[in-house]
Amino acid sequence: MVARDASSGSAADWQSEAKDQITLRPSLGDEIYQRLVDDLISLRIPPGERLSIDGLARRFGVSQTPTRAALIRLEAEGLVVKKQYSGWSVGPLPTLDQFEKIFELRGLIEPASAARAARHASPAALEDLGAIAEEMQKLIAEDIADHRARLVVLDSRFHTAIAAACGNELIEDTLGRLFTQMHIFRLRYHSDVAHAVIAEHLDILAAIEARDPARAEAAMRGHIEAGRERIETHVRQHD
Structure with missing residues (x-):
């Protein structure tokens, strides 16, 4: 009788419930990944530093499995490297040549991406963009240097x-594949630059929300060109 009561729901109901439970809880691998990204872009863990799976697992209080999953994801994005005998380590800063190629590709693709978003973005996508922009604006009221x-x-x-x-x-x-590699250089924004970056994002968002592809494309192109100018001097100093 007990077994019958426990299985009274349909298979579809059980599958739906299990799916809801998973989506409400981020994976440990995702949480570790985000913590490590924060460490890497803030240079708390410098380029070349060796990363021990066992040490990181102890730090986060988790098993080695989600820690390894986070490192594999970071490796795919170029932020960490793995060598056969020395294990994991933080990847080097992008070279000037890599920097120029990344921005060349961004200049070709992102303006078109913004124009397409102005045409095709769903209401949910616009809501997501608006929420991110709102979070950025909240930082203006605080000391951006601390954030x-x-x-x-x-x-x-x-x-x-x-x-x-x-x-x-x-x-x-x-x-x-390109965005994460640019994190380390975006971190060099001082407060005045950060305000300009946020303002440029708001211009792009306004064009997308207005369903104006030409305006969105132009705003994104200007943002990328300004970003390149802001970061290039720093890259040349460390190349």
């Missing part, structure tokens, strides 16, 4: 959300 890493994460989320809203999975995947 540089947070701004970097929001910057990446904003651009990633536009890529996701454009309706082209290949564009989304290509840009996703």
Whole structure:
């Protein structure tokens, strides 16, 4: 009788309930990944530093499995490297040549991505972009110097959300591989630059919300060109 009561729901109900439970809880691997990204972009863990799976697992109070999953994800994005005998370590800063190639590709793809987002973004996608922009604006009322890493994460989320809203999975995947590699340089924004970055994001969002592809494309192109100018001097100093 007990067994019958426990199985009284349909298979579809059980599968739906299990799916809801999973989506409400972020994976440990995702949480560790975000913590490590914050450490890397803030240079709390410097380039070349060795990363021990066992040490990181102890730090976060988790098993090695989600820790390894986070490192594999970071390796795919170029933030950490793995060598056969020395294990994991923080990847080097991008070279000037890599920097120029990244911005060249962004200049080709992102303006078109913004224009497509203006045409195809769903109401949910627009809501997501608006929420990210709102979080950025809240930082203006505070000392941005104390929230540089947070701004970097929001910057990446904003651009990633536009890529996701454009309706082209290949564009989304290509840009996703570039954004994380730019984190380390975005962190060099001082407070005045951070205000300019946020204002540029708001211009892009306004064009997308207005369903104006030409305006969105132009705003994104200007934002990328301004970003390149802001970061290039720093890259040349460390190349």
